[in-house]
Amino acid sequence: MTSIGTGYDLSNSVFSPDGRNFQVEYAVKAVENGGTAIGIRCKDGVVLALEKLVVSKLLKHGANKRIATVDRNAGIVSSGLTPDGRHFVSRARDEAAQWRKLYKAPIPTSSLANRMGSYVQAYTLYSSVRPFGVTAIIGGWDAEDELPVDGMVGSGPSVGSGGKQEGSKKGGPSLYMIEPSGLYWGYYGAATGKGRQSAKSELEKLDLAAGNLTLEEGVKEAARILYFAHEDSKDKEFELEMTWISSKDGPTKGRHEEVPKELREEAERLAKKALEGDEDDEDTKMEE
Template identity: 45%
Template sequence: MSSIGTGYDLSASQFSPDGRVYQIEYAGKAVEMSGTVIGMRGKDGIVLAVEKIVTSALYEDDAATRIFTVDKNIGIAIAGLLADGRYIVDIARQEAANFRQQFERTIPLKQLTERVSAYVHAYTLYSAVRPFGVSVILASWDEEQGPQLYKIEPSGTSFGYFACASGKAEQQAKTEMEKLKFAEMSVDDLVQNAGKIIYLVHDELRNKDFHFEMSLVSKETKGLHRLNPQPWYDQAVQSGLAAKNEDDSDNEI
């Protein structure tokens, strides 16, 4: 950090002389230290995939999951501080439950994203709180709107995407995704490419072990958000392992 920022990083409500809010940038650094999370939207579904770094061989396989169900057709994946992410998931579930109680239907994803992003942004405004060190990707599918994909940054900014990524290998994942034509992709294509991308961007030198997590919400799941669904999960893993082995073979030549 340059000397010009000295003393201006103690509060989330204070700007530095060059117009930066350092607390938000620190929250972004927390996201960058996390395993890679991607979301991809095809013509009739959404796939969320996570590189869950295994920090202890003693953990159970389903410990520290980073993909959650908010409502029956809405899924959320988190990158960054896991505790912060779980709190945001709880807020999203409360908003979805309140909307369902009031209107007797599932909350539209755009509305849910706006409510959660406003909540996240509120934590960048006051000196008594700190920004959430988490970036979240939300996905849904329904008969009216079709597939929808949104991402919320630690600053509270949110956008709709065809594909997005967060975490350590965000830029590498984006480079791989920019080669694809998502508007034409089926669920099987999305699943296979999700596996390829997560396995290819994993850095074995820095983090030897990781667990692949995936969720799917689409017409084929009857609009239900499903975590590690079969047979799609096995397709993704096989595709990822094949791509990784091919990449290793190319590097050895």
């Protein structure tokens, strides 16, 4: 049985006969019309990047940031409806503040993704609300400090009630993507928005699971991938917005910060050069 939206897309809480929720599917379509956003998990940090389309020449360059800091160790980039993205970030900050108040520590990225996934999913349940029109990518660095005594149960040394494995550490880079349905997964590289298919194919070529990509290389690759994905909408200008999070020994000291202007401009220059090289290769093939 194949259903169409008529009659089954009027309420968020109604399924079609073949089990589809059309309101969620419409939200996904809204995301597909947004600028491309990507996240790359490197061996020593996370890079978040966004293709921010310039909708008016009167807009101030560098203003209207779309990548937000949630806590000092985590950031969010989203694609889709900008107001929905801002509300998503506001809620994420509330969750991070609540966690810090209760546990006296920054929220782990996995816990933030879990809470925000549940929050987004709640907006697919009731007819009085609509699903979020954004897909959000959450990147963070969880502290790699040695765990306290009760942090990990070991073979039973005499110290502490639960014992501990000596020198045990936990943490490192984390990357999650939350979809309008509330579904979320952990990723090595994630992409969403209009150019997501092109971006995904380029991310897969990097073999991120091997864990060999450095943070600085990740910044340059993110710029290259976004310029490559932008080819589908060449007629529109865009600004490249990029942030990164490193280890405590890295350039950001475990904090979520903007990529320095010099490095971002260098990454953009290399991305344009790579794009021109690809175009030259295509022209040569056509001539042959």
